[in-house]
């Protein structure tokens with residue numbers, strides 16, 4: 001197999017930290033659930049996790065978090081009555097790999113036990129065709145005849161960060177289908193896992209253990225013979241629209257077993273072929289970048305929500321319960337563009353999620369601070385849209401106390417991020433169903449929120465946004481954060497466009513909507529606010545002040561600042577945080593704004609601000625480097641852009657990230673950075689941007705690369721773009737419906753269905 005399509009390891013390191021990181025790197029997922037890259041015989045101490053998308057639970061006062069399912073993929077062996085496990089048995093050799101073309105996890109381990117060797121092989125996938133289903137092929141071979149006992153079934157010892165989320169666990173054996181079903185602790189939602197095996201060893205003893213969660217198979221092996229069996233497991237929850245989760249899970253595994261492993265795998269592979277056709281990016285001349293970027297794309301594809309689910313993607317994807325499984329602005333600003341430009345049917349789900357949680361955003365607006373109008377989206381959003389972010393969200397390792405943070409109540413840019421994405425979807429797809437099905441309502445409610453949050457400064461005749469946190473979380477409760485003000489302005493602008501569009505195109509729907517939310521008397525305010533909102537402009541040197549009085553803060557270097565830390569995991573923001581009185585910022589803020597609102601700022605302004613803020617940026621968030629990389633491509637520092645592109649693209653494949661912030665465990669994958677890697681390749685080096693009229697390509701091919709090739713979808717039609725040195729080739733699919741205008745390095749071309757366009 002081509003190494004650029006897989007990640008692999010050729011040893012097993014029996015250390016907790018390594019097992020944790022491998023669990024992230026080798027995870028598989030199918031949008032419905034994630035399965036960490038742990039070994040078949042592992043349990044909760046090794047952080048085995050099958051995290052289900054969109055179902056959350058709370059135990060007592062602990063953090064509410066996603067529910068992990070009982071592990072239907074569990075198998076453990078004994079050889080001549082000795083337990084076999086990579087943790088306790090002598091491992092002679094171990095290899096494992098993850099195939100990126102179809103999200104297949106494989107491991108092969110040779111153990112030495114009781115003077116014999118046993119080779120264990122397994123492959124597993126979570127079906128991309130049947131979202132509730134997981135399938136495993138498991139084989140074993142001994143070098144000498146041995147008495148082998150296979151314990152396989154559903155492990156009910158679940159790894160949870162904050163509690164025991166499944167209660168009333170019931171175990172049943174229904175005609176050799178193992179069934180575990182339970183309810184969630186908080187809301188009593190039903191969850192079921194069914195498991196079935198397909199075993200054909202000839203002579204062996206197959207029983208279901210007394211507690212009914214395991215099959216026990218006793219087998220006298222012959223030396224050198226390989227024994228293979230198949231496992232099918234299904235997870236269902238009350239969020240699935242089925243009459244009975246138990247029956248649905250049983251039916252699912254029964255049908256899968258009947259279809260057989262090869263058929264299940266073929267159906268799964270067919271889906272993956274489609275995904276890569278839509279989404280792959282090829283970099284010729286740089287294997288390191290190619291593999292890291294492909295892995296990043298893979299990470300996004302495995303967690304893309306199931307069609308029709310109206311689920312979104314959490315900040316740590318489905319790699320566990322870290323960050324409460326919550327959805328942040330990460331999704332709209334960093335992941336959504338990838339889906340919008342390659343796989344819009346998934347972008348739609350991300351937006352439907354925001355429509356689904358609009359009431360939660362309304363509740364938050366009413367109850368936060370002095371109480372506001374409209375929709376204030378949760379900083380950390382779960383199934384209901386209420387905010388999972390606590391007011392004391394970070395533990396201080398020095399004192400053991402929780403720090404008051406204002407992420408929840410002051411990071412108001414989240415609502416505008418949602419509105420912007422909603423409008424982008426419409427702009428680039430021309431599909432207005434989303435607007436009509438709640439998207440327009442979201443946009444208007446977000447504008448309403450900003451209007452009620454804004455302060456009208458009579459002396460200056462302008463609207464200001466006071467007391468906020470911008471993307472840089474180290475400076476809380478600041479006034480007129482340039483990024484936030486721009487986002488609010490964009491929201492007013494989008495709200496005004498939405499009103500105009502609906503009024504003309506869908507007058508009835510418009511009327512119904514404004515009546516429903518009783519907003520007609522407020523619409524003129526959005527027009528006024530769009531004009532009068534204060535946007536900090538560049539000073540004489542061209543630098544935009546991040547927020548009022550930022551320039552007055554102490555100019556300390558990051559190195560000096562860090563030298564004064566007492567604890568290595570100490571948080572630099574909040575209250576007395578070391579960065580608070582200084583200009584040191586956590587992540588791209590002004591630069592993030594320059595990247596988002598590209599056309600508003602000149603190359604010179606981008607360069608000056610980039611040079612000013614970069615040395616002051618800690619890049620303490622995985623969202624930071626890609627923003628700096630993209631802006632650097634615009635003013636031509638491709639070497640820097642490349643360095644930060646690689647840093648972003650390699651974050652999850654290398655898994656060298658920090659695992660604790662304060663006292664909070666943060667290990668898990670980084671889908672925002674994965675999206676940032678794709679954006680840097682396509683928007684940055686590819687120079688792609690699009691609006692309602694055209695697609696623009698201003699290639700900035702990195703010196704090391706011979707070719708950058710990617711796929712795009714624009715207004716429902718698909719294109720492959722090949723950028724080589726000095727030339728761009730656009731290949732519209734023959735089945736495209738319309739011709740579209742592309743502006744390539746200033747040259748306008750029309751791309752008709754099936755007509756390849758070559759521009760030199």
Ligand code: BGC
Nearest residue numbers: 315328329330471473621623
């Ligand atoms: C960043 C936020 C981000 C969150 C989740 C924080 O460290 O500062 O911008 O949304 O992580 O990724």
